[in-house]
Amino acid sequence: MNALVSLGKIFKFNGGVHPPENKAQSTQLPIAKLSLPASLVLPLRQHVGNIPKVKVSVGDHVLKGQLLAEAEGMVSAAIHAPTSGTITAIAEAIIPHPSGLPDHCITLQPDGLDTWIDHHGIDWRNTDKRTLVNSLRLSGIVGLGGATFPTHVKLNADGRSGVHTLVINAAECEPYITCDDMLMRERATEIVQGIAIAQHLLGATQVLIGIEDNKPEAIAAMQQAIANSTMQVVVVPTLYPSGDARRLVHLLLGEEIPYNKRATEVGIQVFNVATVLALHRFFDIGEPSISRIVSMTGNVSQPRNFEVLFGTPLMHLVDAAGGAKPDTTHFIMGGPMMGFNLPEANVPITKAANCIIAASPNLFAPPPPAMPCIRCARCADACPVSLQPQELYWFAKSDNFEKARDYKLFDCIECGACSYVCPSDIPLVQYYRYAKSEIIAADKAKEAADLARERNEARLARIEREKLERAQKHAERAQAAKTDANKDLNTGNQQAVRSETSEATQATPADANDAKKVAIAAAIERAKAQKLNSTAELKSDVAKPAQASTESQTDASADEAKKAAIAAAIARAKAQKAAALQSGVAPKNVEAASTSVQQEIAEIDARRQAVGITPVEQPPQAQADKQAAIAAAIARAKAQKAAAEAAKAAETSEKKD
Amino acid sequence: MIRSPYISDAPSVSTIMGKVLLALVPAIAVYVWMYGGGILITLTLATLTALLTEALMLQLRDRPVKPFLSDYSAVITAWLLALAIPPLTPWWLIVLGTAFAIIFAKQLYGGLGYNPFNPAMVGYAVLLISFPVLMTKWPAALQLAQTPLSFSEQWQFIFSGQLPQGVLIDAVTSATPLDYLKTQLKLEQDISVIQSAPLFGTLGGKGSEYVAVAYLLGGLYLWQQKIISWHLPTAFLGVLALFSAAFWLADAAHYASPVFHLFSGASMLCAFFIITDPVSGPTTPRGKLYFAGGVAIITYLIRVYGGYPDGVAFAVIFMNICVPLIDIYTQPRVFGHEK
Known part of the structure; x- marks a missing residue:
């Protein structure tokens, strides 16, 4: 496992393409600082994972770097005020997402003063690693290479990660993009300071910085910056997609990260060059993540x-x-x-x-109509994962999803190399995205059905048990009443009245006990659902680049999603009704739970309120969060429907041709 | 909706097919030089038939005609068939073969990209089985013929079946080297004696060996242009050479040399132009090796033990049947997966 690198040795991966780089245009001028705009709109969902919890309200005046929303759950990232100003809105707005649907955003009107909140670096070398990683949760730092995976999750909280090699991804293999290139040219020293922090946190013994050979200035700057360290700059050939983490690890170390494992499991961690710079600014200066370099x-x-x-x-x-x-x-x-x-x-x-x-149409000509696949297998030659794209296309097109899965559809990183070389101009990646979302939806539906069946069985058992218990109680009570009547007629009457009332409200001690059990069961269910959610996200997100992960999160077919949305609406209405019944008690934060679970919880809450049990304390934000989650689910479903329609359209147009 | 990638850099299907046609031009030129201009007539007939039937079928199948006619795939089928059958045959033979290839072997399976069998080879097999006599009437190379036919005389023969006054059909045709070898071996002749006949050249048959070399050059051009991969031709020629070498080394008196096998019959055409048809062939690198090796072995067995002098068409069709199986069992290891 302890792979050592001999300088200059590169381990090539299969395929890859070399499109025109088009990087020179944006590297003529140094990085410029963009002036303050009239207003800033901060989407809450800027990363992979849970929506963060908003900590400010409309009208608040905030300082630059002030926490606006804090990470919620394990996989989530905080949002900070990029400048000082006033919060003018916390509402839905259009976000940069392919679906084109609005999502929750915080709007900040700058006051023009750009006043920093009190901030300072920490002596990270002499601080407990656990404390460091915990503080990183407050930094808002996510993978800036495009994957936007929260960085604190990648740095194991126990500080004993077993990672021996830290790979810094500075390949920047996609055409046009030059933000990492310019960053290295201009801020190499700070980047290296950031690498030192990441290396310290991971306990890595080896640091490799992978840069494509089309960035000579960046290579020189980085080499100079690491001069007195054990870090190494490894120059890799310009070949898309060398910047894909798994491909880069293979290039540098000759190691294939198994498809079902994360890099850390084989002792390797990969960070983007801009991400480590953000680490430096956070730990050495105290600045959270509020800006980035954009080409x-x-x-x-x-x-x-x-x-x-x-x-x-x-x-x-x-x-x-x-x-x-x-x-x-x-x-x-x-x-x-x-x-x-x-x-x-x-x-x-x-x-x-x-x-x-x-x-413009000049830069990116619309693709000509697709021709049939002639099985030339150029796509297979270009595939960096050694898949057989022509077979996957065939299976996806014929909705043969099981076969597609067998042929490792989910190992596809959607890099587009196959489409790039296709003589028939088939939009291959779109077929794969379609097949993936269909399979994921089917899996989720099956999972939900299994869960529902289990819950129903448990419910039937509980009803049966309660019935028995009640029958027993009746018998006992009848017995007790008999003895009491003999003792004291007066008290006996009272008791009878009391037992009658309590029966009506179902608030006998035994029943209260039951309700408690139900509450516990619900809590367990919720935890399970949350865990399920987060593991699924972990799996899909670590492996794939940003676009892949956002796509793979689409979770239900349009029809099902509609039903789910209706169910969610019912659940929400019930919860609201329950809340109205007992003012001051807001529903639980069930953002991560599925709609069916949410409904269940709502019902349980209603039942509990009937018995007079106060639900566990919850943040007032929860309501908004839930609504956001539901809205997001609807949005995702819509996006998926659109995607499916488009894929269909593409298919029909191809057929016509 | 994500539409990326927004850029692409691939030769179009038309460009690929066009380059294949271009790679055939040297062989056609040598053909004309060796056998006269009659082949140009057959090629033209085949091309016209292919385009017409393709257009007709596309129309019947309610598919757009223009994009599919301009992909040149039908023209390739036509040219390969025309080059595979004897050039001095009645006009209707090539028309029938081409029409069958396009209609039955290609369009009825769904057109471009969907045909499981190589259309040209299906057309060839149908003609060979239906008109065995005509299909073995190969013209002798001009330098060997007693009375070489001019272009107009070839034209006349193709369209009317009339030979010039006083010229008999045997005077213009001859057995192919493979055919001659087979019949003479049955007469228990020694290879060395057989191959001393004027029919034989240095590598294969006199005249036809130059055409074979021209196919080889055209094939190398396609390889250089990355239209075909090295796997198919190398495996075909390699296995054919190995197989024939084994027999030849064991008994040189009764088995022809590997060089003869490589440069005779349709070997070179098959190696670079027939089995390289992507649609009816396998897609995996390992599968291509198995496929081409299989074609080579079957071809050799038919040549040596079968009822026909050459076996390329049947070998290709048989291996076409095996393609789905080959593809399934030769999947390359996916990145990050155990073998």
């Missing part, structure tokens, strides 16, 4: 890299780059291989935005 390129007058505050409107960035040329049709977030069309030009810049490309 603004493509069809703009002056392509350039900017340091952009999160929440900055896209058009503010476009204007700073000299404005979009007249024939610009839309904007792409990410690179031309894995990026996506932004739904509107007024979306905010988020943590995932490494590059914005102004697109």
